[in-house]
Amino acid sequence: NAGVTQTPKFRILKIGQSMTLQCTQDMNHNYMYWYRQDPGMGLKLIYYSVGAGITDKGEVPNGYNVSRSTTEDFPLRLELAAPSQTSVYFCASSYLDRDDQPQHFGDGTRLSIL
Amino acid sequence: EDQVTQSPEALRLQEGESSSLNCSYTVSGLRGLFWYRQDPGKGPEFLFTLYSAGEEKEKERLKATLTKKESFLHITAPKPEDSATYLCAVQASGNTDKLIFGTGTRLQVFP
Numbered sequence: 057n058a059g060v061t062q063t064p065k066f067r068i069l070k071i072g073q074s075m076t077l078q079c080t081q082d083m084n085h086n087y088m089y090w091y092r093q094d095p096g097m098g099l100k101l102i103y104y105s106v107g108a109g110i111t112d113k114g115e116v117p118n119g120y121n122v123s124r125s126t127t128e129d130f131p132l133r134l135e136l137a138a139p140s141q142t143s144v145y146f147c148a149s150s151y152l153d154r155d156d157q158p159q160h161f162g163d164g165t166r167l168s169i170l
Numbered sequence: 171e172d173q174v175t176q177s178p179e180a181l182r183l184q185e186g187e188s189s190s191l192n193c194s195y196t197v198s199g200l201r202g203l204f205w206y207r208q209d210p211g212k213g214p215e216f217l218f219t220l221y222s223a224g225e226e227k228e229k230e231r232l233k234a235t236l237t238k239k240e241s242f243l244h245i246t247a248p249k250p251e252d253s254a255t256y257l258c259a260v261q262a263s264g265n266t267d268k269l270i271f272g273t274g275t276r277l278q279v280f281p
Contacts, residue, residue: 098270099257104267104268146213162213
């Protein structure tokens with residue numbers, strides 16, 4: 057049981073390039089999330105999904121896109137990379153039913169845009 | 171506006187020196203309060219969930235408590251391996267899809 061797996065672990069992009077951050081979970085969780093974490097700041101929610109085919113914006117969605125075609129996968133797309141998107145990105149998943157369950161996190165993707 | 175504030179930002183302790191971390195929250199109806207531990211280069215790792223004032227949970231040297239306005243993470247006789255950043259997050263009753271995170275307390279325990 058691998059939990060939440062993120063790839064790549066590190067990436068350097070040039071301004072204007074695009075890339076997809078991959079996230080997959082093997083816990084059959086219905087909810088999945090993307091956060092960014094900047095130094096001295098709390099985790100900020102970018103997008104989340106309550107199930108396959110359903111996504112919604114979080115607190116800081118501008119410059120990002122997501123899709124959820126399967127329960128397991130929730131990729132995050134950066135279309136035109138900007139220096140302000142330099143950050144550590146975390147994917148998380150959880151199973152929400154009558155008893156709230158905690159979010160389980162991957163180990164992050166460290167992204168630098170130069 | 172829902173908000174979470176953690177203090178102190180950083181805490182340095184000698185091994186064995188007990189202390190507490192604070193998480194103050196303002197939320198329109200608390201559904202749950204979560205504590206996470208984050209090691210450098212890793213994602214947050216779940217520690218506890220608290221649901222109602224007066225509730226307490228323990229795990230090894232850690233004990234989390236909850237009141238109507240704040241939560242404390244008490245660390246008893248800490249060891250160097252307890253060094254990490256501790257994150258607090260709240261889930262509001264009217265918005266159970268999301269967590270609101272504090273900025274964390276960075277704990278360093280020296281031998």
